Structure formats: C-alpha cells, structure tokens
Amino acid sequence: MSYLPRSSSGSSVIISSIIIKPVRFPRVWCCTHTPINQTQTAMEQLDPSKSSQVVVPHPHLLHAKISSIRMAGHSKLQIIADFDATLTKYWVNGCRGQSSHGLLQQGNPEYDVKRRELYDYYHPLEISPSIPIEEKAKLMEEWWGKTHALLIEGGLTYDAITKSVANSMITFREGVVELFEFLEARDIPVLIFSAGLADVIEEVLRQKLHRSFKNIKIVSNRMIFDGDGHLVSFKGILLIAMFLVRSSFESGPIQTCPSSILFVASWVILTPGKTIHVLNKNEHALDMAGPLHDELGDSDGPNEDSASVKKRTNVLLLGDHIGDLGMSDGLDYETRISVGFL
Template sequence: MSCYRLQNILTALPACIKITYNPQPCYLTFTSPTSNNSRVLCCGYSSKNQVKKMEAGHHDLSKVTVVGDPQLLQRRIDAVRLAGPAKLQVIADFDGTLTNYFVNGRRGQSSHGILKQGNAEYDDKRQALYEYYHPLEFSPTIPVEEKTKLMEEWWGKTHNLLIEGGLTYDAIKESVTSSAIAFRDGVVELFEFLEERDIPVLIFSAGLADIIEEVLRQKVHRSFKNVKIVSNRMVFDNDGRLISFKGKLIHSLNKNEHALEMAAPVHEHFGDGDGPINDNASVRKRTNVLLLGDHLGDLGMSDGLDYETRISAGFLNDNIENNLSNYRKAFDVVYLNDAPMWGVVKLVSQMCSTDKMSGNDKSSGITGGAGAAKAPGSGSTGSVSGFDSGATKDGTMKAPGQDVRISMEGFEKNPAGYFRDLQKK
C-alpha cells in the first residue's frame, strides 16, 4: 500500500479516532477515545513485498496484525484458557484462509478454480454458470431466501455437469498437480499443535471435499486425526468415474455447523486405521470456538453451534484500504497482506496455556487490565479468569512434538523457528 493511498483509510474512520503516522516503515496507529489501550497497526508494505519478507523468514507479525479491541480479545483468550482445550474446537475456511492468496507473486487458485475435468465442453459450461451466478451471489439487492435458492440451483447444475462430463478421480489428481495452490506457512504446524492437544479442526468449504483431500495429500503428504472436512463429497465407481454426490448439498450460504453431519475425517481417506478423536456429537459439546476465515460471510460458519466464547481471526488478503474498517469491526483479530499462519499459532498457544491468569497478565501481548470484566466470585476487579492478580506461574507450556516443557514467551516470540529446529532433530 503506497503512502498516497492512506487517505482512503483515513476518510473511512470516525473523526474521533486519534491517528499517529509512522513513515519508516509506513504504518498507522489508531487510538480510540473510549480506551487508551485500543489501537490498530496497519502494515504499510505492499502485498508482494510483504510476502517476500515473510518468505525470507522475517515474521514481524505486529506489522500485519490488526486488533480493534485488545481488551475484549484478552478477555476471550482468558475465558478459553480457563475452560481448557477439552472445550475448544477450531472452524476454518479453506480457500484464502488455510491457503495463500498469492502464490509465486500471482493470485493463487481456489479449490473451485483448479478443477479441469478433461472435457473442454463441460469446463466451458461450468464457467458460463460461474459468470451468470457469481454476481448474484454477492448482489446486495437479492433477499437471502431468494439468493439461497439461486445458490442451490447453481451448485446443483454444476454437480450435474461434473457427472455428465465424465469427471474421473485421475482428473482431480492431475488438476491438483498442475495447480497454483499452496498452504500458508505455519498451517501444518498449527494442525500438529492442535492434534497433540486433541482439539478438532473442522474445515468448512462450499467446494469439493475430494479436491481438498487431494491438495492435503499432495502438498502436505500426511494426515491429521483431528481434522475433518465439511464439504460436498463425491461418489466414484470402481473405475474412478464420478457417479453421484453424497448427502446434503453445501453451498456458500449454508457452510456452517448445521451441515456437521457431512463432516468426515481426513485420515479415513489416507488409509489411516486409527479412529477419529471426536465424533460429531462430542464436537458440538465443545462450546469455545476459534474461527478462521477470509470473508465476512465466513463468520456464519459457527451458526448452529451454541457457543460460549468465540474468537474470530480474519485474513484480509487484498483491497485492504476499502475493507479494513469492516474487518476490524467484525473479527477479533485481522491478519493483513496474505500473512502466514504464525499469528494464529501464537494465538492458539495462548489459548491453550496452563499458566494462571489475571487481568494484568500481558503474556499474550494483548493489553488487559482496566477494561477487563470482574469474574464471578473472583473478588478481584481486575481479574478475568477468577485467579487473583498476584497468582504465581512458571511461564511454561508443553512443547509441541516433545514430552518436555518450554518457555511460552520464547515459543510465542518465534514459533516458526521452534518448528524449524524441531524438524532438524
């Protein structure tokens, strides 16, 4: 984002917001008059330059992280931490959330866009449907009920074309092999961290589960027993030819926990014989949620779940000037410019820490204190968790992938470095 375009952001903000400009590197600090601790950092690097710095190993997350209300986020982190990992589940969108928005300096492909069924006529027909229905999907004038029917119509026609056009599983493999799709740096480590703590991950997608699984197979080369995919699933005959779709149709307006019966563990399709960590009923009992998405509509993925605490993390990959204000209001934390997943790894480590907490605990890097609500029965006005602010803690956490304890502060400062060193052992 060049400096002369900062005016687009400034005009979108309320006049009461105090703004401090730092040109080297270029970023803004926003301070709300209602809370001196509420501030936002906006990265001033262009997306391509920022991606290059990330790839070079410079994970300065403060330059790509936006937190609209640090005190509220801290209270939610403390609530999840107090309840423990057994109450936590992670809900994640796939395209543009788990995967990079840019790949090799160009716009990456989505799991929808990579599919070539080996029949040009039917590829063209599916593209024609896209060109007709896609504008309707984002039309602000079409009522939700009518739009839902249109999406069901679009997805149904597309699925029929895949069957009629003779899609084979070999075509899916070839499509993924030749695709420009890649996972964000840190996604595998996030899955491993959660797997070790028996925390389920639900990947919600309005696309095709079989394609997502093939992407995992080719790009990650391993399975995760805690990961399930909630998406449209294909049925193939003995010759690997698509003959039907299984279960409920999932489209862009109903990919939420109402569709949980469509969830299937990834490991079943990798030939892993171990059973899943959680069945769908037990997942619903996990009433604390970390939600990951890249569109405002992804916030609806938790619909159907009676959650107690939800922390939402949004990836704002492009068009930041026009969307930052809305994303900052909607998500608890926003990661800019196609950022890596290390910020979420750090966030999860804070949520799963066994440290005792207080309203003055700044181990998460998010200021608490004055705005923290009094916990019932805590007897301390500054306590979020119910622990007294003078409680002791050893500042350690269980090391991911090892049966030892390590400094949580050290891990949070450089999670990427920790996992790199672990892989060398």
C-alpha cells in the same frame, strides 16, 4: 453483502465477534497487512495492543476472550475453518489463487468451458451487495447444482482429480501445517467447512501436506464414484441455513469495519442431493463430517465423534466470506473468536 476487499500486496486478518456468555461485548476488529507465519511462540507472544502490524480498537476485550479460552483449556476448544482462501492463499505469485472447484480440469475441454461460463455468470451475483440474501442463497444453490451436474455429465474421474491437484497452483498459507500439527498434538479438533469439493480438498491435503491428521474432519460436497472411478452422484446434506443479514454494509460494499452484523438462522429439512454453498455452511452439518481418507496410512487413534466435538464450547472460527460467520450457528458456544482473511 459483499466480499471484503482484498489486496494483492499481502494478507489482512480481521478478528471479530468477541462474545463471552453471558456478557456480549462490542465487536473487536484486528487487522494486519502481512501474514503471521509463526505458530505457538508467536501466537503466545502476540500483543495486539503493542504490535505495529495489528490494530485493535478495544484490545482489552480480545485479551478477555483469550484469557477465557486459556482458562477453559484444550479440552473445550475447537477450530472451525473455511478452506478456499482461508487455509489456502488468495494470491499466489501475484495471481489469483485457485479454489477446490476452480482447479478441477475434467479432461473434457467442452465441459471445463461450460463450468467457466457458469462462474462468469453467477460469481458477480454472489458478490453483489444489492441482491437480497434469500434470493442470493437460491442463486448459489442453482449455481452449485448446475456445476455438479456438468461434472457428472462430463465424465469426471478420480484420476482427473488427482492430476488436476498435481497440476494446480493451489497453495496453503504459511503456518497452516505447523498449526495443524500444534492442534493435533493437543487433540484439538479441526472442522474444515467448505462450499467446495471434499474429495478435491482431501487430495490437496494429501499431495501438498503428504500426511493425514487424526483431528481433522471435512464438511463439504462429497462425490460418489462407481467401480471404474467415474463420478455418478453427490452425497446430500440434511440441513441448510438461510441467513438473513442486517448490517451497516447492507446497502453497499464494505468500506470500513462494520459496527454490527445480525444473522438469523432458519432451518429447513432438505432432501438428499442438496449442496453446501457459500451461504449455507453451518455447524448442524457436523453430523455428516468425515475424517480424512488417507491413502498414505491412517493416523493412529480414533477420530473424535460429533457429540464430543459439540461439547467443545470455545471456538476459533476462520473464514474469508461474510457467510462464514454462520459456520458455528447451531453450536452452543460460550466463547468465539472469528478471524476473517482478506
């Protein structure tokens, strides 16, 4: 398993997993080398079979998928999105963009160095195509656990999070704000599924977007602070998915669009304190999803509850990592379009 290759000259998007029950269509891939930053008008006018920026081997399958979602209406649609390098940019001014973990500065240089050393050791293992997925999942759990322990031991405060975000170069992709507004106006829920840090993601949304959205919930690793604002622990999750992957790229890095990918989810109950990492994000964690904590003023109206969201059986899934394909596992969806950002 590997990350898809990225180019610093622009963005690429792959649309895959065209599934309409009870018929399963062949995989459809849609690639573009420049960002699509228009919102409703551009999305409605986009014809993948005619655009010079988009390549779709079987465009009629994509049109069938879109038609199915439109016929079902807004009330059946939900968005499931990764955060780092999906909603945010992978490249910013020619440099690697920051993640919600990577931007964090504890105010303690010794511990910042220790976390960087963990990254230098574990990241090559994360993207290695030769490590079995079961072993890699254990390594990711180990990495995240050590990193979170360093954040606690190093005395991280919420003030440090606020300052880190203010000093960061993390940037949203063009069109994200407009997309959020478009979805909120139509009461279409957005579930942000991230292996990063929920509190950091909330602060990024707060500082960069300057508003809250009533339709957005976050499933990520959430911190617990004491009365003085010092990090003391992390909230645990109850379920984790171990994804067994069989694909045409199993023996090496992806060179072309794979023809088939098989994910088998095996669910196990975990004790509190477990973490969300890049290989265990899944819809079963929806029950721990929380709305945005908005210090700028709460949005009007209640957030849609988990049971209602699960009844939305049409899914637009956004991610940048092969593991993100599992974010909708556990959801009994009828129609799904998966979009991978390069």
